[in-house]
Amino acid sequence: MAEVRAEMVANVWKVVAAEGDHVDDGDTLVILESMKMEIPVLAEGAGVITKMHVAEGDVVQEGDLIATIG
Amino acid sequence: MLDSVLVANRGEIARRVLRTARLMGIRAVAVYSDADADLPYVREADEAVHIGPSQPARSYLDAAVLIDAARKTGARSVHPGYGFLAENADFARQVVAAGLTWVGPDPGAIEQMGDKIRARNLMEQAGVPVSPGTREPVTDVNAAVTEAERIGYPVMVKAAGGGGGIGMGAAADEAGLRAAFETARSRAERFFGSPAILLERYVERARHVEVQILGLADGRVLALGERDCSVQRRHQKVAEETPSPGVSAGLRERMLAAAVHAGEAVGYRGAGTVECLVDADTGSFVFLEMNTRLQVEHPVTELVTGIDLVEQQFLIAAGEPPSFDPAAVRPAGHALELRVYAEDPVRFLPGPGTITEWAEPAGDGVRVDAGYQAGNTVTPFYDPLLAKLCVHGADRAQVLDRAREAVAAFRITGPKTNLAFHADLLTSPGFVSGDYDTSLVSKLRPR
Numbered sequence: 216m217a218e219v220r221a222e223m224v225a226n227v228w229k230v231v232a233a234e235g236d237h238v239d240d241g242d243t244l245v246i247l248e249s250m251k252m253e254i255p256v257l258a259e260g261a262g263v264i265t266k267m268h269v270a271e272g273d274v275v276q277e278g279d280l281i282a283t284i285g
Numbered sequence: 286m287l288d289s290v291l292v293a294n295r296g297e298i299a300r301r302v303l304r305t306a307r308l309m310g311i312r313a314v315a316v317y318s319d320a321d322a323d324l325p326y327v328r329e330a331d332e333a334v335h336i337g338p339s340q341p342a343r344s345y346l347d348a349a350v351l352i353d354a355a356r357k358t359g360a361r362s363v364h365p366g367y368g369f370l371a372e373n374a375d376f377a378r379q380v381v382a383a384g385l386t387w388v389g390p391d392p393g394a395i396e397q398m399g400d401k402i403r404a405r406n407l408m409e410q411a412g413v414p415v416s417p418g419t420r421e422p423v424t425d426v427n428a429a430v431t432e433a434e435r436i437g438y439p440v441m442v443k444a445a446g447g448g449g450g451i452g453m454g455a456a457a458d459e460a461g462l463r464a465a466f467e468t469a470r471s472r473a474e475r476f477f478g479s480p481a482i483l484l485e486r487y488v489e490r491a492r493h494v495e496v497q498i499l500g501l502a503d504g505r506v507l508a509l510g511e512r513d514c515s516v517q518r519r520h521q522k523v524a525e526e527t528p529s530p531g532v533s534a535g536l537r538e539r540m541l542a543a544a545v546h547a548g549e550a551v552g553y554r555g556a557g558t559v560e561c562l563v564d565a566d567t568g569s570f571v572f573l574e575m576n577t578r579l580q581v582e583h584p585v586t587e588l589v590t591g592i593d594l595v596e597q598q599f600l601i602a603a604g605e606p607p608s609f610d611p612a613a614v615r616p617a618g619h620a621l622e623l624r625v626y627a628e629d630p631v632r633f634l635p636g637p638g639t640i641t642e643w644a645e646p647a648g649d650g651v652r653v654d655a656g657y658q659a660g661n662t663v664t665p666f667y668d669p670l671l672a673k674l675c676v677h678g679a680d681r682a683q684v685l686d687r688a689r690e691a692v693a694a695f696r697i698t699g700p701k702t703n704l705a706f707h708a709d710l711l712t713s714p715g716f717v718s719g720d721y722d723t724s725l726v727s728k729l730r731p732r
Contacts, residue, residue, distance in 0.1 A: 224637045224665045249665035250627065250635040251449075252519075274665075277638075 217260055217284045221275040225249035230271055232282070236264050244282050245269060256281055287311055287362045287386060287603050291355040292330070294366030295345060296656030297672060298579070300326035302364050305595035314360045316351060318344035320664040324656060332358050339666045345369045348376045352383050362386035362602060364595075368668065371578040372399055372448070388602040390500065390577045394551040398575040401483050402445045408572045411550035413543045416562070416571040418485030426466045432484050433462050439489065442466055444473030445481035448574075450520030452476065455487045490565040490722045492531045493517065493573070495558045496544035497586045499597055501611070502604045506548035508541035509586055510616050514560075516710065518633050518726045523703070524710060525582035526621045527589055530681065530719030531563060540570055547575060555601050556583070556594050565722045581624070581673070584654060588620035588677035619681045621688055623707045626669040627700040630709075631730060636701025637663045646694035650677040650687050653695075663700045671702065681719065685711055706730075 225247035232244045238258040244267075247254045262284040269281050289312040292299045299315055303326060306313040315330030320339035327333045334354040337344035344350070346369055355363060363380045365371035365388070377392040389395070398404045402422055409415045417436045422445050423429045433440045439457045442465040447453075452472030454465035466482065474480045497509040513529030514522045532540065544559035558580045560573040583594050592614070597607050627636050643659040655672035657663065663671065674691055678684035692707045706729075713729055715721045 223635055225635070226665060249637065250667065250669040252635055252669075254634060 216265070217262065218280055219244060219256060219258065219282045219284065221247065221256070221277060221279045221281055223247075223249055223254075223277050225254065225275055227269045227271055227273040227275060228253060230267060230269065232264055232267070234264050234267050238262065238264060238284065247275070258284060260284065286605065287388075287599055289360045290314065290362045290364050290388065290599070291316065291351070291358065291360035292364050292366065293345070293351045294364075294369060294371075295321050295667065296324065296326065297654050297670060298366040298581075298656075300329060300656060301654050302366060302595055303330055305593055305599070309596060309599060311599065312360070314354070314358045316345070316354055318666070320662075320666050323661055325658050325661075326656070334358060339664060341369065341666065348373075348379050352379055352385070355385055356383065360385070362388055364388040364598070365578065367578050367581055372576070374399065386602050388555070388598050390553055390555045390557060394553055395577045397551050398577050400445060401443065401447070401574055402481070404575060405483070405485075405572065407550055408547055411546050413547050413550075413572045414570060416486040416488065419483055422481035423484060424470075424480055424482065426463055429462060429466045429482065429484060430459055433459070436484060436486050439487040440484045441487040442469045443483045443485075444469055444477050444479070445483045446477040446479040447473055448576075450517075453520045488562050488564050488571070490724070491515075492529065492563040492565055492722050493522075493560065494529050494532060494540065494563045494570070495560040495580070496540055497580070497583070497594075498544050498548045498553065498557050498559060499594070499607070500548050500553035500555055500557065500601070501607060502554065502601050503606070504552070505611070506545045506553055507611050507614070508544045509590055509592065509614060511537060511540060512580075512582055512585055514582065515721060515723045516716070516725055517723055518730075522582065522624065523626075523726065524621065524623050524707070525585055526619065526681075526684075527585045528616070528619065529563075531565060533568065536563070536568055536570065543570075543572070547572065551575075553577075556580075556598050581670070582622050584652060584673060584675045585620040585622050588650075588652065588675060589616040589618055590614055591617075618677055618679050619684045620675065620677045621684050623674040623688065623692065624670055625672045625674055625695065625697070625707070626703045627663045627671050628669050628703050629701045630703045630706035633703065633706075633730075635665065635669055637665050637669075638700035639663075640697065640699040642696055642698035644694075644696040645672070646674070646691035648687065648691065650684070651675070651691050652677070671697065671700070674707075685717065
């Protein structure tokens with residue numbers, strides 16, 4: 216099981232993948248926005264998204280959980 | 286003379302404008318969102334008005350709220366700074382309609398230059414060189430492919446109504462163009478509210494050089510020298526210097542003359558910037574765009590000319606002559622600006638946070654325009670600019686020496702900063718030699 220966490224304080228602009236989706240290494244899970252920049256958050260391995268912890272419009276802090284991939 | 290101003294901006298540029306307003310005896314009103322209540326500029330203003338939540342759309346981009354703040358505080362003019370509404374012709378018109386003085390160019394000039402396609406066509410008519418490109422907006426990918434074949438690859442794809450490098454991309458062939466076009470179109474719609482796209486020939490080894498112009502109240506347009514802005518990451522500037530090490534005396538003369546023509550063609554009044562691309566191989570230049578506002582990097586021009594550009598903006602807005610003799614402008618020495626961003630120094634990803642330590646460098650020729658101090662929190666809502674570290678000296682070698690010392694002495698703890706990148710830049714052979722182009726940063730930080 217892999218946990219994907221936010222690298223910085225940001226707003227969640229787009230949730231690209233959904234719970235139950237199969238993702239491959241490098242697939243975009245969500246797109247964060249911070250300081251006028253879009254930052255894609257990528258899967259770091261293949262698997263199925265068991266839990267998406269954020270929704271569009273949320274504010275995440277550094278280290279917050281974004282998705283769990285099983 | 287203007288007796289009062291509302292500064293419709295935040296951070297370092299609000300503080301910069303407030304400083305000159307105070308020197309001129311102009312009563313200055315600041316505005317701030319929730320996120321910015323503790324920043325230095327809010328405290329330094331004569332009066333400060335809370336204008337809403339942290340999201341820019343509900344504060345710094347809300348024209349009605351800003352004009353209402355001016356009315357309530359009795360401010361009789363509006364200075365927009367850069368970014369936010371500075372190049373929004375509708376906002377400028379609303380300011381004027383409210384009976385206030387707009388410290389900027391005529392809204393018509395903002396509009397003409399805000400549409401990059403219209404601007405290119407107008408410049409071409411005025412005899413300013415432009416690169417081969419589209420004369421009409423492109424909204425369809427197949428039309429873009431046809432146009433690119435006519436122009437010739439490689440091409441640069443941009444939002445016609447855009448700025449700040451957002452959505453820009455180069456394409457070497459049709460497949461690349463199709464990808465770049467989709468990116469540019471979605472960003473253009475999201476950020477600028479228009480899907481119109483511009484294509485132009487991409488110059489491979491280019492320097493990004495811009496000319497500072499000043500349209501006087503009597504209609505004359507002056508060119509106050511150039512700035513080299515080729516040190517860029519993600520098509521956004523990181524360091525700027527004047528004079529440009531890549532511009533000869535002859536080229537400078539031609540660029541400054543073209544910039545004056547450009548300003549005259551739109552009846553420009555106030556401070557503006559004509560951005561050009563200089564082909565590093567041939568030494569020729571083409572018009573890129575005109576920024577109808579004060580530029581972030583204006584301090585380097587101020588350092589070599591001794592002219593306070595914000596003071597000239599206020600004087601011109603009031604219909605008065607400049608504070609200096611236009612015939613006696615003699616730039617002296619060399620100047621460099623380093624943008625200190627809240628981002629990591631390797632990948633340049635945003636790193637907001639609370640500032641626990643903030644110690645600015647000082648010394649001969651050192652000027653720091655900062656938006657923050659210890660105890661402030663850098664939030665994710667706005668651009669990552671923390672401060673502009675500017676250095677003046679007799680020549681480029683002295684400036685680089687002073688800049689290395691100043692970068693080493695600048696202490697910021699809390700948010701991430703790109704100071705370590707600047708330290709690398711200032712010792713890199715490419716930058717030190719002066720023989721660099723817009724690909725410099727990607728060479729220093731290969732992926």
